[in-house]
Amino acid sequence: MRGYSKMCINILWADQDYIDHLNSYHLDYCWGTAIKFFEKKYNFKITKLHSVAKTSILKNCFNKQILVIHCGTIKPMADLQEVLLAVKNRFPNIKVGLETNTKHPVVENLVDFYIEKPLRLEELREILEMAIK
Structure with missing residues (x-):
C-alpha cells in the first residue's frame, strides 16, 4: 500500500438509507465497513448522519x-x-461530495467531487484526501 498522510480529516456522511437499512448486510459491507476502516487506519473522523434534511445537515456541518x-x-x-x-x-x-452514479447539471456548480460506485477503498480514500487539498 502506498504511503498516506496521517492528517485528520473531519467528514459528515449524510445518508437517509442508514435509517431504513441499519442492519442491512449490503450497507454494512459497503459504507459501514469503509467508514470503520478509514477511522481506524487513516485517522479520518467520520460523523454518520442518518438524515438528509437541510436542517440536520446544516446543524452538523460545523468543524467538518x-x-x-x-x-x-x-x-x-x-x-x-x-x-x-x-x-x-x-x-x-x-468540500461537498455526492455519493451517486449520476451527475445532474442543476447541482454541478455546488459539488466538489463525486463518489461513483463501485470503487475500492483505496480509491475512496484518495478521493476524500484530494477533496481537501
Whole structure:
C-alpha cells in the first residue's frame, strides 16, 4: 500500500438509507465497513448522519472539512440543490461530495467531487484526501 498522510480529516456522511437499512448486510459491507476502516487506519473522523434534511445537515456541518451526501435519497433535484446552496452559503470552505452514479447539471456548480460506485477503498480514500487539498 502506498504511503498516506496521517492528517485528520473531519467528514459528515449524510445518508437517509442508514435509517431504513441499519442492519442491512449490503450497507454494512459497503459504507459501514469503509467508514470503520478509514477511522481506524487513516485517522479520518467520520460523523454518520442518518438524515438528509437541510436542517440536520446544516446543524452538523460545523468543524467538518467534507460533506458527503447520498443524493439518491434526496428527490427531486431541486431539494438537493436547496440543501447544497444552504451548505455552501453557511460553510463556504466545506468540500461537498455526492455519493451517486449520476451527475445532474442543476447541482454541478455546488459539488466538489463525486463518489461513483463501485470503487475500492483505496480509491475512496484518495478521493476524500484530494477533496481537501
